[in-house]
Each structure stands twice: as structure tokens, then as C-alpha cells.
Amino acid sequence: MQDTLLLGPEGVKKTILHGGKGDIPKFITGAKVTFHFRTLLCDDERTVIDDSKVAGTPMEIVIGNMFKLDIWESLLSSMRIGEVAEFWCDTIHTGVYPLVSKSMRRIAEGKDPVDWHLHSCGMANMFAYHSLGYDDLDELMKEPKPLYFVLELLQVQQPSEYNRESxxxxxxxRLKVVPVLHGQGNKLYKQARYQDAAQKYKEAIICLKNVQTKEKSWEVPWMKLEKMANTLTLNYCQCLLRMEEFYEVIEHTSDIINQHPGVMKAFYLRGKAHVEVWNEAEARQDFSRVLDLDPGMKKAVKKELAVLNIWFKSHRQIVCYFFLF
Structure with a gap:
């Protein structure tokens, strides 16, 4: 079947490659749509950019959930179950595709799809050029092009038909579930289940960061979310310390300190991480900053410095003994 149709949105053409079955499903707000997709350049070779079948996992989106590539909702809403269709989309619809593709590729690689530790809003990231980590996506980011999307609709589940993840x-x-996840993380931490607690904190942070990208940077709503996210990130870092992921602690606390240099707990946790990786000067500097920000931390800092002194005294003795031979 090769029927070429003009859809409602401007700059879109649809060609049905394989007819589906039944009526068009109800694509109401909250419905989860499962589908395969293939993205191609509009060149002579029809170069494939992404293919979910090659990645081995179909795509899932929720209608009305502010998916960055919102044109996909319109495309899918014209399809029947089992239908395969090709959509030509002009650049007015494809400008954000590189960002969406990056997230999907990171998921396929088993990585976190959201760089939630970056403290800048999504729109700022979009228009401030930086590498996405993939050469082909960098090219599309610098010079958006029309694209072909070949979609195969697999399933449409109504909101009551599936368990909704964050x-x-x-x-x-998302804002309602954040305090629930925070409380669950605290409980798991007290039970010494640090890996599970870290996952709860991380999920809560991602929820906040997704909401925060829709706010204007440094204005009151954005700052409120930022403060909540920083608190959760520091809890997450406490789990990482227990899990001996010291360099990741340094990375996340440094992100907070660079944006918010008055957060005492960030200096304290970074100081503890520096001790563990033998960064003596950095550790002492961080603990000194802790006392500047909160003199009430004197007892805790004194304890950490005592550990630091014993640690590095022993280390120097070992080094001297080694060179004797």
C-alpha cells in the first residue's frame, strides 16, 4: 500500500507502507504508546540515523506528557495497530531531534538518559552549542534538516491499563512523587541499603530536573526546584560515599559548589571524598570552607581532620619505608 497523505500539521507527508487493523485507537492524555521507529536523512542514500529494531527495544511515549519531539504524537495518532507508515517532516518539526536521539542512544547503551547534574535549563542547552557526543547528531544540531520517520505502531495502553513509572x-x-521517593530513600539509607537508596534519590532528582527545564533559570520557581534537587543530590552523594564511588561524589558536589558556593554540606562531602582518594590539600581546603560557612561544624570537622592526619602520616611512613629499600 502506497497512499501518500497530507496530515494536519504543516510540513508533514504520510505514506502508508503496511495497513494496520481495526479502528484508530484512542490517543487520550496519559495513554502509553509503544512503537518501533527508524529515522532517515532525506538524501540519495536515505542514510539511517537511528533504528529501534537494531537497538533491540521499542520506543514508549505517554500522550500529553511533554515529549520533546511532540510531532511524534501527531504522527502516531493517525495510525492503527500494526500499521507501518513513513512520514516526511520538514525542519520545523525536526530541530530538537538530535537531543531526543541522544537520550534514546544513551538508554540503549545502558547510560542515564538525563544529564541531571548539569545546572542549566533545557532551552539554554538547546541553543548553546556543545557536542552531544555523537558526530552525526552534532551535524544535525548545527544544521537541522528534513527527516523521514518510519513508524510501526505496536500497542496503545490507556492510563488504567498499565503501571505508570516516574x-x-x-x-x-512528578512533584507529588518527589517527597515520597525522598522518604523512601531516607528509610533505605538508614537500613544501610545504599544502592537502593541512591536509586530512589536519583529518580527523584530526575523528576525535578524534568520539571525544572520548563522554568526560567534563576527565577523563583526554578530556584525552588534547584534547592530541592541539591538536597537530594547531596543525599545521593552520601550513598556514593558508602559505596566508595569517591570520584563521582567529587563530580556532583563540585557541580553544586560551582553554582551555589554557599552550600556547606557540599564542601563537607567533597572533603570526605578527597580524603578517600588522598587529595590532602583539597580536603583541608574544603574542611576549612565548611568552618567558614558553619562554625557549628567544628566538632565534625575536627574529627575528619584527625582521620586525615592519621591517614597521611601513615601514608608518608609507608612511602619512606619503601624508598629505604
Whole structure:
């Protein structure tokens, strides 16, 4: 079947490659749509950019959930279950595709799709050029082009037909689930289940960061979310310390300190991490900053410095003994 149709949105053409079955499903807000996709350049070779079948996992989006590539909702809403269709989309619809593709590729590689420790809003990231980590996506970012999307609709589940994970929540629902995840993380931490606690904190941070990208940087709503995210990030770092992921602690606390140099707890946790990786000067500097920000931490800092002194005294003795031979 090769029917070429003009869809409602300007700059879109649809060609049905394989007809589906039944009526068009109800694509109501909250419905989860599962589909395969293939993205191609509009060149003579029809160069493939992404293919979910090659990645081995179909795509899932939730209708009305502010998916960055919103044109996909319109495309899918014209399809029947089992249908395969090719959509030509002009650049007015494809400008954000490199960002979406990056997230999907990171998921396929088993990585975190959201760089949640970066403290800048999503729109700023979009228009401030930096490498996405993939050469082909960098080219598309610098010079957006029309694209072909070949979609195969697999399933449409209504909101009551599936268990909604945090990524499938609306912004309002995300904000409601954050304190729940925070409390669960605290409880797991007290039980010494640090890996599980870290996962709860991380999920809460991602929820906040997704909401925060829709706010204007440094204004009151953004700052409120930032403060909540920083608190959770520091809890996450406490788990990382227990898990001996010291360099990651240094990375996340440094991100906070660079943006908010008055956060005492960030200096304290970074100082503890520096001790563990034998960065003596950096550790002492951080603990000194802790006392500047909160003199009430004198007892805790004194304890850490005592450990630091014993640690490095022993280290120097070992080094001297080694060179004797």
C-alpha cells in the first residue's frame, strides 16, 4: 500500500507502507504508546540515523506528557495497530531531534538518559552549542534538516491499563512523587541499603530536573526546584560515599559548589571524598570552607581532620619505608 497523505500539521507527508487493523485507537492524555521507529536523512542514500529494531527495544511515549519531539504524537495518532507508515517532516518539526536521539542512544547503551547534574535549563542547552557526543547528531544540531520517520505502531495502553513509572508522569504528578521517593530513600539509607537508596534519590532528582527545564533559570520557581534537587543530590552523594564511588561524589558536589558556593554540606562531602582518594590539600581546603560557612561544624570537622592526619602520616611512613629499600 502506497497512499501518500497530507496530515494536519504543516510540513508533514504520510505514506502508508503496511495497513494496520481495526479502528484508530484512542490517543487520550496519559495513554502509553509503544512503537518501533527508524529515522532517515532525506538524501540519495536515505542514510539511517537511528533504528529501534537494531537497538533491540521499542520506543514508549505517554500522550500529553511533554515529549520533546511532540510531532511524534501527531504522527502516531493517525495510525492503527500494526500499521507501518513513513512520514516526511520538514525542519520545523525536526530541530530538537538530535537531543531526543541522544537520550534514546544513551538508554540503549545502558547510560542515564538525563544529564541531571548539569545546572542549566533545557532551552539554554538547546541553543548553546556543545557536542552531544555523537558526530552525526552534532551535524544535525548545527544544521537541522528534513527527516523521514518510519513508524510501526505496536500497542496503545490507556492510563488504567498499565503501571505508570516516574518517566510517564505529568509535571504535577512528578512533584507529588518527589517527597515520597525522598522518604523512601531516607528509610533505605538508614537500613544501610545504599544502592537502593541512591536509586530512589536519583529518580527523584530526575523528576525535578524534568520539571525544572520548563522554568526560567534563576527565577523563583526554578530556584525552588534547584534547592530541592541539591538536597537530594547531596543525599545521593552520601550513598556514593558508602559505596566508595569517591570520584563521582567529587563530580556532583563540585557541580553544586560551582553554582551555589554557599552550600556547606557540599564542601563537607567533597572533603570526605578527597580524603578517600588522598587529595590532602583539597580536603583541608574544603574542611576549612565548611568552618567558614558553619562554625557549628567544628566538632565534625575536627574529627575528619584527625582521620586525615592519621591517614597521611601513615601514608608518608609507608612511602619512606619503601624508598629505604
Amino acid at each position: 518517566w510517564a508522569l505529568s509535571d504535577e504528578e
